[in-house]
Amino acid sequence: MRLDKVNRLQTLRCQAQEASRQVCKCMFSFTASGSDDTLTERNHMLIRDRNRLPLLFTHVIGSLPRPQVVRDLLARRQQLPAERFERLMDEMVIFAMRLQEQAGIDVISDGEWRRVQYVDEFLDRIGGFERARRYEHAGEVKYHRVVVRKLDVGAPVFAKDAQFLSKHTDRCTKFALPSPFLIALRYWHGDYSGTTYPTYQHFMDDLAIILAREAQALVAAGIDIVQIDDPALTYFCDRRLMAGELTHDERLRREWNVDEEFPAAVAAINRVVEGLDAEIHLHCCHSVYKRRSDVSGDYKPILPRLHNVKVDRVNLEFAYTQTGDISDLDYLPQHLALGMGVIDVRREEMQSVDEIEAIAAAGARILSPERIALNPDCGFAPGAGEPPTIDEAFEKLSRLAQAAARLRQRLALGAVHGPPTPA
Numbered sequence: 001m002r003l004d005k006v007n008r009l010q011t012l013r014c015q016a017q018e019a020s021r022q023v024c025k026c027m028f029s030f031t032a033s034g035s036d037d038t039l040t041e042r043n044h045m046l047i048r049d050r051n052r053l054p055l056l057f058t059h060v061i062g063s064l065p066r067p068q069v070v071r072d073l074l075a076r077r078q079q080l081p082a083e084r085f086e087r088l089m090d091e092m093v094i095f096a097m098r099l100q101e102q103a104g105i106d107v108i109s110d111g112e113w114r115r116v117q118y119v120d121e122f123l124d125r126i127g128g129f130e131r132a133r134r135y136e137h138a139g140e141v142k143y144h145r146v147v148v149r150k151l152d153v154g155a156p157v158f159a160k161d162a163q164f165l166s167k168h169t170d171r172c173t174k175f176a177l178p179s180p181f182l183i184a185l186r187y188w189h190g191d192y193s194g195t196t197y198p199t200y201q202h203f204m205d206d207l208a209i210i211l212a213r214e215a216q217a218l219v220a221a222g223i224d225i226v227q228i229d230d231p232a233l234t235y236f237c238d239r240r241l242m243a244g245e246l247t248h249d250e251r252l253r254r255e256w257n258v259d260e261e262f263p264a265a266v267a268a269i270n271r272v273v274e275g276l277d278a279e280i281h282l283h284c285c286h287s288v289y290k291r292r293s294d295v296s297g298d299y300k301p302i303l304p305r306l307h308n309v310k311v312d313r314v315n316l317e318f319a320y321t322q323t324g325d326i327s328d329l330d331y332l333p334q335h336l337a338l339g340m341g342v343i344d345v346r347r348e349e350m351q352s353v354d355e356i357e358a359i360a361a362a363g364a365r366i367l368s369p370e371r372i373a374l375n376p377d378c379g380f381a382p383g384a385g386e387p388p389t390i391d392e393a394f395e396k397l398s399r400l401a402q403a404a405a406r407l408r409q410r411l412a413l414g415a416v417h418g419p420p421t422p423a
């Protein structure tokens with residue numbers, strides 16, 4: 001499977017990059033006789049090289065803070081002629097893209113400014129949901145969406161947004177989709193959804209089909225990295241939540257069964273990303289809401305359980321307290337590269353470039369730097385109107401790019417002692 005993918009990417013690269021034909025021949029001369037370890041290492045190199053990215057490349061997780069003018073435009077979407085809304089939003093999105101380029105980030109997104117929230121927009125566009133379930137989150141009473149009708153398999157809903165992103169930058173691009181497990185867990189409820197989907201597994205099966213088609217449309221639109229957002233997998237890191245203790249998010253008060261639910265979640269993710277000609281990321285954060293996390297706990301309970309996930313890289317949080325611990329990296333399955341969260345997106349306090357670099361360097365002492373990319377812990381604003389400000393995000397992204405450049409220099413000088421090279 002892995003070798004098939006390597007060979008397919010080799011063909012694509014050689015067709016697309018006439019100028020680097022010689023490099024191509026050199027880099028892809030290995031054969032099926034290589035050991036699994038060699039293959040894994042080569043694949044990490046290939047991913048980076050295919051995308052013309054530097055060692056320790058920098059990428060965003062997805063969302064940028066939505067300034068008031070963007071939130072205002074989103075709120076008036078139904079009142080404006082569709083063409084005018086699109087033209088105005090296109091101009092806003094160009095600004096979001098240029099901001100990331102100006103900060104020096106290697107892989108950019110559209111800031112997710114076309115979405116009110118990273119999951120809700122998808123639900124709005126595919127339809128089948130109603131805001132019916134009352135619940136409490138962080139002391140606030142809300143009415144939550146639940147699926148009430150069978151999902152309609154129409155045209156992909158994000159293809160046009162992806163085409164715009166891909167067409168308007170010469171940087172590598174990333175586009176994120178919510179995971180089937182996250183949506184199934186949060187938006188299926190027996191009282192409202194049971195007649196359409198008897199269990200959340202039935203709902204998740206349908207979601208996997210629809211999301212696979214979305215992912216294929218993103219790649220066809222020219223997106224380089226498809227990311228699956230799954231903060232719900234990280235619920236299994238929270239020892240208190242798993243022990244049945246009370247949580248501030250009422251939706252999480254349920255029975256948990258990691259042995260059954262985790263493999264089913266991974267199987268659904270694998271169905272979404274099967275056969276995609278792109279780098280695939282899986283983002284597992286601790287949820288961000290109004291400068292705090294919904295859950296806490298390092299990644300040790302879940303990393304070994306990702307042994308069969310068919311993605312290239314997992315993007316984890318290491319900057320904010322009570323998220324990842326550097327010793328978690330010993331548990332990262334061999335076939336996975338790491339997107340290392342080195343920028344705290346929750347606290348207003350600004351990390352120094354030295355502090356950011358120190359987190360990344362700690363990772364590079366455990367994993368080969370070839371396996372590491374650097375990123376903020378999470379998106380900067382999963383929901384509309386949440387802090388931080390756009391200026392705060394720009395400064396943090398700029399410092400991320402500076403820290404990555406410094407660490408590359410130190411590695412080149414041999415000033416960071418990495419993991420021992422296998423004999």
Ligand SMILES: [Zn+2]
Nearest residue numbers: 285377378379
């Ligand atoms: Zn996140």
